[in-house]
Amino acid sequence: MCLAIPARIVELEKDNAVVDAMGNRWRAKTTLLPEAKLGDLVLIHAGFAISLVDEEEAKETWQLLAEIADFDQTKNKLSG
Amino acid sequence: MLERIHKAQTVMDAACKTLGRQINIMEVCGTHTVAIFRNGIRSTLPKRLKLLSGPGCPVCVTDQSYIDVVLQMADRDDCVIATYGDMIRVPGKGGSLETKNTKTNVKIVLSSEDALQLAKDNPGKTVVFVAVGFETTAPATAVVVKEAAEQNIDNFCILSGHKLVVPAMRALVSEKNHNIDAFLCPGHVSVIIGYGAFAEIVEHFSRPCVVAGFEPLQIIEGLAEICRQLSAGKAELKSVYPAVVSERGNTTAQKIMAECFEEADGYWRGLGKIEKSTLKLRDKYSRFDALKRFNMTEVPGEDTSGCRCGEVLCGLIEPPECSLFKKACTTESPVGPCMVSSEGACAAWFKYGPER
Amino acid sequence: MTKAKHDRILLAHGGGGQLTDELIRHHILPNFKNDTLAELGDSAKLNLASNSVYFTTDSYVVKPLFFNGGDIGKLAVCGTVNDLAVAGSKPIALSLSLIIEEGFDFESLDKILASISEAARQNNVNIVTGDSKTVETGAADKIFINTAGIGEKLPGVDLGFEKIAAGDKIIINGTIGDHGMTIISQREGIKFQSQLQSDCAGLAGLTCQLLENTSGVNPVRNKMPEVPTSASRGISNGVKFMRDPTRGGLAATLNEISRATALSIEIREADIPVNPTVQAAADMLGFDVVTIANEGKFVAIVSPESAEDCLNICKNHPLGKEARIIGEIVQTRDVPTVEMKTKIGGKRIVQMPYGRELPRIC
Numbered sequence: 001m002c003l004a005i006p007a008r009i010v011e012l013e014k015d016n017a018v019v020d021a022m023g024n025r026w027r028a029k030t031t032l033l034p035e036a037k038l039g040d041l042v043l044i045h046a047g048f049a050i051s052l053v054d055e056e057e058a059k060e061t062w063q064l065l066a067e068i069a070d071f072d073q074t075k076n077k078l079s080g
Numbered sequence: 081m082l083e084r085i086h087k088a089q090t091v092m093d094a095a096c097k098t099l100g101r102q103i104n105i106m107e108v109c110g111t112h113t114v115a116i117f118r119n120g121i122r123s124t125l126p127k128r129l130k131l132l133s134g135p136g137c138p139v140c141v142t143d144q145s146y147i148d149v150v151l152q153m154a155d156r157d158d159c160v161i162a163t164y165g166d167m168i169r170v171p172g173k174g175g176s177l178e179t180k181n182t183k184t185n186v187k188i189v190l191s192s193e194d195a196l197q198l199a200k201d202n203p204g205k206t207v208v209f210v211a212v213g214f215e216t217t218a219p220a221t222a223v224v225v226k227e228a229a230e231q232n233i234d235n236f237c238i239l240s241g242h243k244l245v246v247p248a249m250r251a252l253v254s255e256k257n258h259n260i261d262a263f264l265c266p267g268h269v270s271v272i273i274g275y276g277a278f279a280e281i282v283e284h285f286s287r288p289c290v291v292a293g294f295e296p297l298q299i300i301e302g303l304a305e306i307c308r309q310l311s312a313g314k315a316e317l318k319s320v321y322p323a324v325v326s327e328r329g330n331t332t333a334q335k336i337m338a339e340c341f342e343e344a345d346g347y348w349r350g351l352g353k354i355e356k357s358t359l360k361l362r363d364k365y366s367r368f369d370a371l372k373r374f375n376m377t378e379v380p381g382e383d384t385s386g387c388r389c390g391e392v393l394c395g396l397i398e399p400p401e402c403s404l405f406k407k408a409c410t411t412e413s414p415v416g417p418c419m420v421s422s423e424g425a426c427a428a429w430f431k432y433g434p435e436r
Numbered sequence: 437m438t439k440a441k442h443d444r445i446l447l448a449h450g451g452g453g454q455l456t457d458e459l460i461r462h463h464i465l466p467n468f469k470n471d472t473l474a475e476l477g478d479s480a481k482l483n484l485a486s487n488s489v490y491f492t493t494d495s496y497v498v499k500p501l502f503f504n505g506g507d508i509g510k511l512a513v514c515g516t517v518n519d520l521a522v523a524g525s526k527p528i529a530l531s532l533s534l535i536i537e538e539g540f541d542f543e544s545l546d547k548i549l550a551s552i553s554e555a556a557r558q559n560n561v562n563i564v565t566g567d568s569k570t571v572e573t574g575a576a577d578k579i580f581i582n583t584a585g586i587g588e589k590l591p592g593v594d595l596g597f598e599k600i601a602a603g604d605k606i607i608i609n610g611t612i613g614d615h616g617m618t619i620i621s622q623r624e625g626i627k628f629q630s631q632l633q634s635d636c637a638g639l640a641g642l643t644c645q646l647l648e649n650t651s652g653v654n655p656v657r658n659k660m661p662e663v664p665t666s667a668s669r670g671i672s673n674g675v676k677f678m679r680d681p682t683r684g685g686l687a688a689t690l691n692e693i694s695r696a697t698a699l700s701i702e703i704r705e706a707d708i709p710v711n712p713t714v715q716a717a718a719d720m721l722g723f724d725v726v727t728i729a730n731e732g733k734f735v736a737i738v739s740p741e742s743a744e745d746c747l748n749i750c751k752n753h754p755l756g757k758e759a760r761i762i763g764e765i766v767q768t769r770d771v772p773t774v775e776m777k778t779k780i781g782g783k784r785i786v787q788m789p790y791g792r793e794l795p796r797i798c
Contacts (some may be wrong), residue, residue, distance in 0.1 A: 081779075081780070082780070082781070084780070085780055117784060118724065118778075118784060119649070119778045119780055119782055119784070120776070120777070120778040120780070120781075120782025121780070121782050122781045122782070123782045123783040123784075124780065124781060124782045165722075184560040188573070190721075296778070296779070296780045296782075297643070297780070411790050412790065422722065431785070431787045432784045432785050432787070433785060
């Protein structure tokens with residue numbers, strides 16, 4: 001039960017993050033995912049990152065991500 | 081994507097032909113129920129493949145005594161109720177949080193952290209966090225309980241309604257409904273507990289358990305995998321959601337949950353009492369338990385309204401088989417929680433289902 | 437002329453005396469320069485060309501007052517203009533009524549009035565009469581606005597439910613859910629930063645163009661190329677009906693049409709334009725994007741022969757670049773239904789939404 005969507009960490013200080021999902025920016029905590037780093041794609045549920053998201057699998061899994069050409073550009077912008 | 085869907089449909093068609101009988105697959109999770117309807121998945125499945133909705137809607141399986149306690153707390157001038165949107169319309173004795181909201185002490189939050197912040201911002205009030213949800217959501221509650229303890233935020237407490245999925249599945253398949261051939265397992269609960277948690281259902285009850293996410297392709301491929309197994313006479317544990325689900329799950333989340341909560345017997349609407357199926361705050365954190373704080377108890381009661389939510393939650397009937405469905409019980413005037421909850425099977429049938 | 441002395445609304449600004457005069461002359465009038473309003477008569481006298489007049493009213497209580505892509509002022513003009521536009525009329529004049537809470541700051545009020553002025557200018561309507569009242573703190577939530585509007589019937593245009601028939605196509609002029617999700621993103625308790633923008637816009641320019649080029653009006657007047665022969669029969673059998681899908685979104689509008697006509701509707705999810713940012717925001721909160729409000733969109737029911745032309749007219753207009761044909765009207769089998777073919781080829785019913793969509797986590 002649970003709405004959760006993939007989003008990219010665009011700001012991170014200790015366990016306080018800002019994540020971006022298609023241009024929406026939400027505050028989220030990484031308390032449950034201490035291994036998360038800036039630029040990672042994570043799954044967000046109820047304001048918490050609960051899992052890292054494999055980039056390749058993400059495109060296979062979420063249709064919205066597969067459809068968006070920007071997706072790849074965003075990834076390069078953050079890790080580049 | 082359409083190619084993959086056709087491939088999955090071919091597998092399902094073949095399996096149904098091989099087996100020559102109706103296949104009953106229970107989709108445990110309420111979010112799956114809604115996704116199945118919103119994407120019109122039922123209409124793409126073979127006629128012999130029946131999807132049963134399960135007790136995976138945390139609002140639906142919450143006993144009315146829980147919401148009655150919340151409503152009593154909402155009546156207090158010294159309380160602020162912080163709740164996820166899911167609970168707002170659930171009816172209890174004398175209304176719902178929505179109707180109580182004229183007192184403006186009911187706040188919808190998107191995160192447990194927002195509830196804790198409310199406590200910090202309102203030192204003169206006690207914030208009660210309505211903590212419902214399965215294992216996906218329980219760790220978020222555990223985090224803020226720990227924070228409240230560390231930071232001495234004493235005007236914060238939770239009313240734990242957290243429940244565990246596997247005990248419910250065990251109770252279903254062993255006692256309540258012997259017609260379940262397989263389970264489509266909840267994707268995001270599995271992120272936390274790991275898909276390995278469903279191994280006991282596979283081993284003790286020989287039912288295929290396949291974990292899937294909530295995109296339509298995920299669900300269809302999950303169903304196809306189940307069909308493949310059934311037609312081969314197998315019962316295996318699999319996940320089609322490798323993007324985020326591992327066998328072990330999120331161990332950090334599991335540790336935090338275990339630190340704050342212990343398993344307790346609990347009462348589930350429709351399923352009755354299930355052993356070790358709910359989460360209760362450990363003694364170390366019991367001062368954050370709203371029931372202790374206000375000296376209240378939940379007393380599970382009998383539902384005499386004619387509501388058949390219990391049977392719906394066990395997958396024994398479909399909502400249209402209930403005589404109240406769409407007549408006395410609608411989304412505008414719901415009788416039972418399965419119609420109120422945005423994830424309830426009855427609401428989903430009502431909003432998205434075919435006209436009968 | 438005495439300089440305005442106050443930075444906030446006082447009750448006396450609604451008292452009818454000096455401060456009311458100050459409010460009108462320093463804040464309201466400078467934004468709305470037209471002869472009719474300048475007279476400050478008790479009523480505005482309008483000379484209309486047609487005997488058929490359209491009249492509508494709406495009140496605006498949106499919170500927050502200011503949002504990405506607009507504010508309550510712009511909304512108050514565009515919303516009323518659009519009600520006139522989708523009825524098949526050319527908006528002519530608006531009234532403007534303000535109910536202002538004591539303590540509301542003039543800086544915000546001036547911004548709103550400037551928005552109203554700009555929106556009116558862009559939509560070629562005049563604010564010809566108005567009223568302002570002030571109420572005690574707590575009796576209103578900052579500011580409430582009512583606008584009533586008058587429009588002139590376009591010659592040869594006659595829209596209505598009774599014109600709709602099985603086979604007619606359904607067109608929407610662009611992406612759905614933008615306004616509603618923008619508002620939600622800026623509400624307390626849910627607030628999140630976003631590139632989302634309200635689609636708030638006045639549609640009369642586009643609707644008039646659509647109607648004038650697909651109905652029985654003399655085609656020589658327009659700059660569009662040859663109108664289809666069906667239209668030159670002198671009857672408006674191009675566009676049959678229009679409505680703006682505001683509260684309740686596309687789902688509410690299509691259900692209203694289905695109920696009123698006793699016909700059914702089939703739409704295709706893959707053809708409904710949605711901004712990915714809007715979709716992602718809706719997914720995060722558990723909203724169904726077809727139920728979310730729009731403020732710069734209309735749904736048009738058009739004859740099958742005119743559908744392509746209508747689509748092209750929309751696409752050639754700034755407010756219709758992402759227009760699509762999303763479905764059609766069909767005969768009802770047993771109960772009037774709105775059914776959607778999903779992206780994966782499945783079928784689902786689109787019901788009339790419950791009044792208040794709540795965010796969920798489960």
